[in-house]
Amino acid sequence: MKKSIIAAAMLAVLMLSGCNSDGEAVEANATVNEAVEATASGITSAIMAEIEIPSAMEKNAENIGAYYDIDTATVAEMSVYICGSGAYPDELAVFKFNDEASAKVGAESVKSRLDSQTAIYKDYTPAEMYKLDEAVIITEGNWVAFAACADNAKAKEIIESMI
């Protein structure tokens, strides 16, 4: 029943966009697609629009190995930001794996990263530890998302609304 409603809604959207070639119809269609098809970079962008990651540097498949022990061949898409200066433990990492099994393995790697950061920063900058103590790791289907930032609750809310 639920699937039928979603299908009907999508059909209605398609019909609307097909019937109208003006800007409004295209925009409405894009909005629906964004809601349905979240991207890793879309999620990190949404978080960073609300929460600052100091000296944010984006990492890619080539250099992610310095931070996460993840087999990039199992990753469909990813978006990772760290604090480039090393001053703060702020970090965002969103991975979409090829399958759930890979996501489960990836989630373990993300947990290891959090443990490692906690071990380093607990003596180094105790004042910043709340970012790691309240860090969030969310696993949903093929998705694994990690946030350690100044407002982890807000980051969690954004992630959960998008995946």
Added chain:
Amino acid sequence: MSYNGNKSTAADVAATIVILILAAAIIVLLCIYILKLGGAFEPKPEPVVTTVSSVETTTAETTETIIITTTSAATEESIPAITLSLGEYEEEFFEDFFFVGDSLSTGLVGYEFLPADSVFAQAGLTPSSIMFTEVGGEMVYDRAVEADPKYICIMLGTNGIAYLEADFMYEKMKLFIDELRLNCPESEIALVSIPPVTAEHEIEYPETSIEKIKLYNSCIEKLITEKNVIWVETYSILCDSTGFLAEEYAETDGLHLKIHAYPVILSRIQEAIMNYELSEGLETKTTSGAEETVAEEITEETTVTTVPEETDSNTETYEEY
């Protein structure tokens, strides 16, 4: 009386003749000297100040003299001939380098100036803890051996400033350098001074004061002679006019560095290493090359147009070496 008077006159004549002969001899010698030097009585240029630009403005004769003094003076004094603009560095230059440090050095990888496998760094490391701390499950010596670099650059000490004595860290640094040399005997070691902090940081954390940072830097600078390391002074170039870490380089915590600081540090490291290589060249290869240049200049009486070419070719030789 008249006898005495005659004798006196004869003596006077003899004395006059001697004086005339001496004067003539002096005149002849002066003429010879003038002819030999071509009348170049103007003061000789200081041996040290010879550069390509000064050569271009001199006459043919004096140019010859300058080149001779240039080559010998450069050999004796090893003056740094290479100056890079701040921030001007070559990525390829650091391909055979291995960096060791704390969170400041994590920025080299974090900001993507260097690949992760050429940096061993972690927040909180000190000259003491570096010797027994694993990063990514490996000790620094294992990583250094694996990298087998031509140069190992160490920038450590900022974390210890707050709670360790400068002398203690200096002693630990010596031990660390010894251990690195045991593991990597073919690698040259460069020691990089630690950067200043902002005025705000010093107020908030007086235990990490500029005074203590300077004291530590002056301590480890002694290792140039004690441990034969290459010294890279980066402190002063990161300061503003008040002597604190310049705002454009400072992370918001006043201790760490923004992305703009790293090209500045890397350019200073490259400059120091190039000058080190230059000085090594002067001690070995370039000395004989300089002597050959002098011989050619004297025998061939070269003109102005040939002079810059000779000088340029020497410069290239230094840089290539």
